[in-house]
Amino acid sequence: MTRGYHEPVLVAEIQELLVRMPGLYVDGTLGGGGHSLAILKELQRKGYGASSLLIGIDQDECALTAAREKLNPFGEGVVEVKGNFSQIAEIVGRVCGQRSIEASAVGILLDLGVSSAQIDTPERGFSYSHHGPLDMRMDSGSSTSAADVVNAMSQRELASLFFRYGEEPRSRSIARDILDYREKHGPLSRTEELAGIIRKGERRPDRAIKTLSRVFQALRIEVNHELEVLRLALNEAVSLLCPEGRLAVISYHSLEDRMVKAFFADKSRSDWGPKGVGLREPLVKAGYRVVTRKAVSAGEREVSLNPRARSARLRVLEKLDEGE
Numbered sequence: 001m002t003r004g005y006h007e008p009v010l011v012a013e014i015q016e017l018l019v020r021m022p023g024l025y026v027d028g029t030l031g032g033g034g035h036s037l038a039i040l041k042e043l044q045r046k047g048y049g050a051s052s053l054l055i056g057i058d059q060d061e062c063a064l065t066a067a068r069e070k071l072n073p074f075g076e077g078v079v080e081v082k083g084n085f086s087q088i089a090e091i092v093g094r095v096c097g098q099r100s101i102e103a104s105a106v107g108i109l110l111d112l113g114v115s116s117a118q119i120d121t122p123e124r125g126f127s128y129s130h131h132g133p134l135d136m137r138m139d140s141g142s143s144t145s146a147a148d149v150v151n152a153m154s155q156r157e158l159a160s161l162f163f164r165y166g167e168e169p170r171s172r173s174i175a176r177d178i179l180d181y182r183e184k185h186g187p188l189s190r191t192e193e194l195a196g197i198i199r200k201g202e203r204r205p206d207r208a209i210k211t212l213s214r215v216f217q218a219l220r221i222e223v224n225h226e227l228e229v230l231r232l233a234l235n236e237a238v239s240l241l242c243p244e245g246r247l248a249v250i251s252y253h254s255l256e257d258r259m260v261k262a263f264f265a266d267k268s269r270s271d272w273g274p275k276g277v278g279l280r281e282p283l284v285k286a287g288y289r290v291v292t293r294k295a296v297s298a299g300e301r302e303v304s305l306n307p308r309a310r311s312a313r314l315r316v317l318e319k320l321d322e323g324e
């Protein structure tokens with residue numbers, strides 16, 4: 001089987017939970033356009049194609065090129081925009097302004113993290129399995145690469161980074177090994193140098209892969225400010241939803257999933273005032289409801305076909321109609 005740019009996960013679930021009416025859809029993580037294609041096909045199948053618009057956003061120029069090719073047949077029904085989803089409200093507002101339509105979305109998708117194409121391209125530097133520059137920028141135009149982070153941070157800062165964003169138990173000794181390496185050999189510039197330092201310091205070789213994943217994940221999160229931009233995007237995305245509109249987020253590690261879960265819980269909580277007052281009605285009614293009480297995961301069959309799906313967790317939030 002020839003592998004494409006990226007195999008999207010939980011496609012049937014996204015079609016079912018997100019595509020429920022005609023209108024404006026926003027894919028904040030366009031990637032190779034797999035989810036967008038599935039949304040557009042579902043809109044067509046339901047007879048909503050002509051009365052809908054999909055705005056696809058990605059910060060990676062290569063992703064936009066791949067998605068444009070895939071989504072070309074949908075013509076005016078799709079707009080691809082280069083940008084960061086932390087500015088989703090401004091981007092959607094601008095596109096809708098140009099088309100004189102209301103910036104009010106019935107479905108928004110964030111499929112977080114990196115694509116298979118980004119991981120599998122050695123020159124992007126995301127993977128410990130490939131030799132390449134220690135880069136990890138999703139937006140190649142941004143200024144700070146993973147090498148900049150690894151070479152500029154102190155031992156304490158590196159240890160804290162690997163612990164916070166990678167939940168890496170050996171964070172301190174890995175940071176020390178990096179400092180030793182820098183002293184002996186100068187700045188790091190390649191993925192294989194960092195992977196070599198981590199492998200060398202790992203007493204149990206069977207644990208090396210997990211350690212490598214955690215450290216590379218931590219650096220990627222730092223380089224792309226992934227948690228900061230997610231926080232901004234969640235707030236902006238809910239402000240774009242129309243009544244009954246839904247926000248779907250697929251996350252791949254616990255730091256993201258925890259943030260999404262807590263954000264959804266907060267948005268769907270009514271304010272009942274101080275404890276013990278016993279109000280009949282809340283002081284402030286929640287404006288949203290969580291559609292997925294538990295995160296939706298991929299089934300065994302999907303995981304066997306697409307191992308990336310194993311860690312995927314989908315959560316969906318719906319904006320309530322004011323009358324409810």
Ligand SMILES: C[S@@+](CC[C@H](N)C(=O)[O-])C[C@H]1O[C@@H](n2cnc3c(N)ncnc32)[C@H](O)[C@@H]1O
Nearest residue numbers: 008029031032033034035058059060084085111
């Ligand atoms: C998991 S892939 C999405 C794959 C896509 N759903 C598909 O079906 O092909 C994540 C994509 O989101 C993009 N991305 C991640 N964070 C972003 C951000 N803050 N703003 C814009 N794009 C982002 C990445 O560049 C990558 O192309």
